[in-house]
Amino acid sequence: MNDNLKFYGADVSELIRDYxxxxxxxxxxxxxxxCAEIRKSFTEKYPNTRAVYASKAFQTLDMCKxxxxxxxxxxxxxxxxxxxxxxxxxxxxxxxxxGNSKTVWxxxxxxxxxxxxxxxxxxxxxxxxxxxxxxxxxxxxxLLRITPGVDSHTHRYISTGQLDSKFGFSADEALDTxxxxxxxxxxxxxxxxxxxxxSQLLENDSHIMAVEIILEMLGKLKExxxxxxxxxxxxxxxxxxxxxxxxxxxxxxxVDKIMELIDQFYEKSGDERPTVIIEPGRxxxxxxxxxxxxxxxxxxxxxxxxxxGVDGGMSDNPRVALYEAKYEVVAVxxxxxxxxxxxxIAGKCCESGDILAWDVMLPxxxxxxxxxxxxxxxxxxxxxxxxxxxxxxxxVTVSDGVPRLSVRxxxxxxxxxxxx
Ligand code: LLP
Numbered sequence: 001m002n003d004n005l006k007f008y009g010a011d012v013s014e015l016i017r018d019y020x021x022x023x024x025x026x027x028x029x030x031x032x033x034x035c036a037e038i039r040k041s042f043t044e045k046y047p048n049t050r051a052v053y054a055s056k057a058f059q060t061l062d063m064c065k066x067x068x069x070x071x072x073x074x075x076x077x078x079x080x081x082x083x084x085x086x087x088x089x090x091x092x093x094x095x096x097x098x099g100n101s102k103t104v105w106x107x108x109x110x111x112x113x114x115x116x117x118x119x120x121x122x123x124x125x126x127x128x129x130x131x132x133x134x135x136x137x138x139x140x141x142x143l144l145r146i147t148p149g150v151d152s153h154t155h156r157y158i159s160t161g162q163l164d165s166k167f168g169f170s171a172d173e174a175l176d177t178x179x180x181x182x183x184x185x186x187x188x189x190x191x192x193x194x195x196x197x198x199s200q201l202l203e204n205d206s207h208i209m210a211v212e213i214i215l216e217m218l219g220k221l222k223e224x225x226x227x228x229x230x231x232x233x234x235x236x237x238x239x240x241x242x243x244x245x246x247x248x249x250x251x252x253x254x255v256d257k258i259m260e261l262i263d264q265f266y267e268k269s270g271d272e273r274p275t276v277i278i279e280p281g282r283x284x285x286x287x288x289x290x291x292x293x294x295x296x297x298x299x300x301x302x303x304x305x306x307x308x309g310v311d312g313g314m315s316d317n318p319r320v321a322l323y324e325a326k327y328e329v330v331a332v333x334x335x336x337x338x339x340x341x342x343x344x345i346a347g348k349c350c351e352s353g354d355i356l357a358w359d360v361m362l363p364x365x366x367x368x369x370x371x372x373x374x375x376x377x378x379x380x381x382x383x384x385x386x387x388x389x390x391x392x393x394x395x396v397t398v399s400d401g402v403p404r405l406s407v408r409x410x411x412x413x414x415x416x417x418x419x420x
Pocket of ligand 1: 054056057075098196198199200235236237238279280281282283319323378379
C-alpha cells in the first residue's frame with residue numbers, strides 16, 4: 001500500500017473522487033508564499049517599488065481576491081480581464097492596462113473605470129487615448145511600452161523584447177515622437193516607460209541588458225525633452241521549474257541586480273528615482289497548480305512507443321503543442337511504485353500533436369488510473385479552449401489542506417451559450 005499522493009495537504013485521490021477529472025488543482029498557500037517573498041525581497045526591501053500580478057497567467061475571481069488581499073496590483077491585457085478584476089473587487093487604481101491592439105471600447109472602458117495606468121503601445125493608440133480621456137474629462141496616466149531590442153533565451157513565441165516584436169515602440173525616432181506628443185497632449189500624463197523582455201527566463205541577463213538599454217534611453221529623453229520618468233515598469237518573465245529545467249530562482253536574483261543598476265543611475269544623475277514596478281505572472285502561480293487526468297487507454301504502437309491516453313489534452317493545456325513545453329508527470333494511486341515504463345501521455349483531442357508529455361517514466365498504468373501533470377498553474381486554465389467540444393475542467397483551490405471549488409466544470413450547455 002502506498003502513501004496517497006498529497007498536494008499541499010490535500011489528498012489528490014479524494015479531490016479526484018469529489019470533483020472529477022480533468023481537474024485543475026491550485027494551492028492558495030503556495031501563492032501566498034510567493035506574495036510574501038515579493039514583499040520581503042522587493043516591495044519592503046526597496047522603497048518606492050510596486051508589484052503587480054500579470055493576471056493573464058491565471059485569472060479567476062478567486063485568484064483575484066487572493067492577490068488583492070496580499071496588496072499586489074494587477075496587470076490586465078483586455079477588456080475581459082479588466083471586467084473580471086473589477087468584478088472581483090480590485091480597485092481600478094491598482095490596475096495596469098496593457099495590449100498591443102487595444103480597441104476604442106477597451107480604452108473607453110479603461111478610462112471610464114478610472115484604471116490607474118494604461119501602457120500605450122503605439123502612436124495611433126496614443127492619439128486615440130488622448131481623445132477618449134478628453135471625452136471622459138480625465139488626464140490619463142500612461143507609460144510607453146518600449147521594445148529594448150533584447151533577444152531573451154526562451155521559446156521564440158514567448159520572447160517579446162527583441163527588435164522584431166509586435167509589442168511597443170522601438171527605442172528610436174518612433175519613441176521620440178511618442179514622448180514629444182505625449183508631453184503635449186492635454187489629456188495624457190506621461191509617467192514613464194515599460195518593458196517586458198519575455199517569459200520563462202531562468203537567468204537574469206536579459207533583464208539586466210534591457211534595464212541598461214532603457215536607462216541609457218531615459219538619459220537621452222531627459223536631455224532632449226527634459227522628461228524625467230516617475231515610473232519604470234520592468235515587466236515579468238521570471239521562470240519556474242518545468243521538467244528538465246533548473247529550480248525556480250528566488251525573485252531576488254532578478255530584482256537585486258535591476259535595483260542596483262537603477263539606483264546607481266539615479267544617484268549619478270541626481271534625479272529622483274522613479275517607482276520601479278515588476279509584473280510577475282508565471283512565477284506566482286505555475287508551481288501552485290497541477291492538473292489531474294484519468295487514464296482511458298494504454299497501448300503500444302508498431303514502433304514500440306507506449307501511449308497512455310487521458311481524458312483531457314491540448315484543450316486544457318495547449319503549451320506542449322504550442323511551445324514544446326515539458327511537464328513532470330506523477331501517478332496518483334500508483335504514486336511511489338517503481339517507474340519502470342517509458343510512456344507518452346496523449347490527450348484525447350483529434351490531433352496527432354495533442355500530446356501532454358513525451359517519454360516520461362511511470363509505473364505501469366491501466367484504464368481508470370490517474371496521473372497529474374505538475375507546474376500547470378500558469379497559462380493552462382486561461383488558454384483552455386473548447387476544441388472538440390471538450391468542456392473546460394473545474395478549478396479547485398486548496399487552502400491549508402482544505403479544498404474549495406473556484407470554477408465549476410463546464411457543461412455541454414455552457415459550451416452552447418451564445419449559439420443561436
Ligand atoms: N507583463 C507583460 C507586459 C507581459 O506581456 C507578460 C506576459 C507578463 C508581464 C507576465 O509574464 P510572466 O511573468 O508570466 O512570464 N502563454 C505563454 C506566456 C505568454 C506571456 C505573455 N506575456 C506561455 O504559456 O508560456
